[in-house]
Amino acid sequence: MSEEVSAEILTTHILDLAAEGKRLDGRGPDEYRRVSIEPGFVATADGSALVRIGDTAVLGGIKLEPGKPFPDTPNAGVLTTNAELIPLSSPTFEPGPPQPGAIEVSRVVDRAIRAAETIDLTRLCVTPGEKSWVCYVDLHVLDHSGNLIDTAALAAVSALAHTTVPAKRFEVGEADYPLEVVHYPVECTFVRLGDTIMVDPTFDEERAAQGRLTVATDEMRRVVAMQKGLVGAFSPDDVKDVVRRAFRHGDRHRALAKGGGSE
């Protein structure tokens, strides 16, 4: 059977199940897959974390290097987020220039980190207008089994929370010191399948979805970012419901991002 035909049959099945509030893997509409976080996964990085949500795996790596602040923000360090969807992580990824999916992951994660003021960029400034730290957040998707955004965001925040600023190595200071994470944004993604809104979609659920909505919350009980994705739409009441649910899941995942471990 061709891939398109089997995908269509699966989509119909997923939508039929969703009408009864059920999912292929037996989860309820508001249930995440198992989440696990391993901070410090890569010894050579300044900070890192391997995050899994179900079979989806993203490795977050942090690299800090002295550089120059942007002219319009002379008193702040530089933060850049990049996501890479390597071909071996999914049959749909091909080598070559960044795919729209990779750009969306990095932009949505970047937006949450920035809007939540996860790290105080002014503290990454060494000499105003001349020297500041450049913080690279690299996200490597190792296995794509749905819900890349939440997995990548957890990887980014958890890696940042376990980062050491290599001040001694670059002769910027006397000793290396831990990077201070001020706020902990957590993204929470939902898809609409018919009239049911499911949290933490799998790869097949994303393909069947009639709209995807990501909400990022922080520990101050603020919504810091949102992104609607895929083809499809949500009613304003759906959005309010999703925001309520995002706070609940966010609080649980924040604890994991800080300390590592699994639920």
Add this chain to the structure above:
Amino acid sequence: MALADAGIPMVDLLPAVAVGKVAGKIALDLKKEEDNFGEADLPMALVPQSGRLVLLQMEGHMTEEELSQALDLGVQGCREIYEKMKQALRERYAIGPVGGSA
């Protein structure tokens, strides 16, 4: 609007608006300064007949209560624009008096 004017069949018109939070207040249709210095920005587009949002992004910080308020305000704004869009199309294609120019 240009698509509708060209007579291209569409499911619906698509009004869009941005809501934001400026100096702690939720406001509709931000201007440049408000957007640059505001605390939050939330652009949205509504398909009025289905009542669903097809575009929704947000950046900044808002409480759950403020967000709820912002959504309601944005939808209301989109509906206002929708009426203006329909009115403009009706006027454009209104049939003039017999013998008059189109």
